[in-house]
Amino acid sequence: MLPAVYPLLAASPAVLALIGDDPARVYRHGSAPQDVLKPYVTWSVPGGSAEITLEQPDADTFRVQVDCWSEDKDQIDVLAGAVRAAVEKGSQLVAYIADERDFETKRFRIGFTFDFIKPR
Template identity: 35%
Template sequence: MFPPIYEVCAADAGVQAALGTPVRLYPFGEAPHGVALPYTVWQTLGGSPDNFLKQRPDIDQFTLQVDVYASTATAARAAARSLRDAIEPVAYITRWNGEDRDDETKNYRVSFDVDWWVPR
């Protein structure tokens, strides 16, 4: 019922190189305080089952937001690239949400959205 973003990304050598092992990829609100940089968080923005009139849905669609945080813009972009390369073979990146720098932590952020179709 949920997209396998961790499983897909954790199995990718490029993501492991960028985000360590175990991969620092966390659901919303679960990144540990003081986690090493770079790291990534993701959340479900919405979605829906692919409904039919005469049977139960056989697939669910999810829209995710993925946010990469790092101490430099270069590291944030490199980690985002590795995630992109791991995700694109199995899901669709639908939006680049931009880049910014947090005023308080001074961490850099790269954000993008993913549409993921998950068979039941």
């Protein structure tokens, strides 16, 4: 039912080179375990809607937030570029939503919003 964020990221050698592959450090619901290795990626689905037709919805549109996290200011740029390229293969980038450093954790973050259309 949900958009294929993890499969898109896991299919990218550039992404896996940065976040590992056994398992890849990609976490749903917008949060990661407290002591996770860095860098990593989080994603969530803050919204969406059914594509209305004359009979019944034939697809769902999901608005997905994907955040890249790193303790290194140069590495975050590389990770964000790789993540963007990977996720755009199955979605449309609609917004850049973050380029900041978290006050508490001191981790760098770059975030994106993508739209996925998933046929029913």
